[in-house]
Amino acid sequence: MAIDTEDEFTDVYRAHYEDVLRFVRRRAHPMNVDDIVGETFLAAWRRRSELPEDPRPWLFGTARKAMLNAHRGQRRQTAVAVRVMENGGDDSYDGMIEAEDRMDLVAAWRRLSAADQEVLALHVWEGLTDRAAATVLGCSRAAYTMRLSRSKRRLAKLFGPTSQTTSAPALTR
Incomplete structure (x- = not known):
């Protein structure tokens, strides 16, 4: 273009x-x-x-x-989770996550690596396709898809044990 x-x-x-x-x-x-x-x-x-x-x-x-x-050296993704909590979440999540689950999700989010947070944020908050998100990260679509799958598993593992929910609701669209 x-x-x-x-x-x-x-x-x-x-x-x-x-x-x-x-x-x-x-x-x-x-x-x-x-x-x-x-x-x-x-x-x-x-x-x-x-x-x-x-x-x-x-x-x-x-x-x-x-x-x-x-912002070299800073973990800016933590601010993303905090802002989501302060704002009560995106409209698509309203009513899906109880207050206690939100706190558990924020705690799990903070424990994720910055790379996992970025992969998940591109998928959930930006709503990018795998191909578009791969372009943002400068990798292939297959590499992004694999990273997304692994990041979802890591978040679910961190979120699951302390929550009554069996999976991380913010990951479904």
């Missing part, structure tokens, strides 16, 4: 800005969100002739790299 004009880029920006903003807000410190989103779209502008037909996964991948640069 070669973008030749400013108007074409504006259309891409308008179509994907909110998604990129939500993606970054879930992962980055609030003070860094605007800078990271700005860097993401600046990179898109600079590489506009190389953008794929569906730029959303590419934008997420670029935002992810900008966050890694801005």
Whole structure:
């Protein structure tokens, strides 16, 4: 999808800005969100002739790299779980998880590695297909699918023993 004009880029920006903003807000410190989103779209502008037909996964991948640069050494995924708890969860989960189970899920989430948290967040919160999530992570679809399966098992193992629920409800869509 070669973008030749400013108007074409504006259309891409308008179509994907909110998604990129939500993606970054879930992962980055609030003070860094605007800078990271700005860097993401600046990179898109600079590489506009190389953008794929569906730029959303590419934008997420670029935002992810900008966050890694801005937050090297920090475990930003813990903030994702805390924000979900503070906000009462995404609408799709309302009523599915009791308060006690939510606390158990947050505790299990915090015990996961940052890599497992990222794989699960791309699937659950961003709703990306396996192929799109693989693009974000810079791996093959098969590698992402395997990582997702393993991450789900690890979360279920951490979540299962302390919960009355037999599986992690947040993983079903």
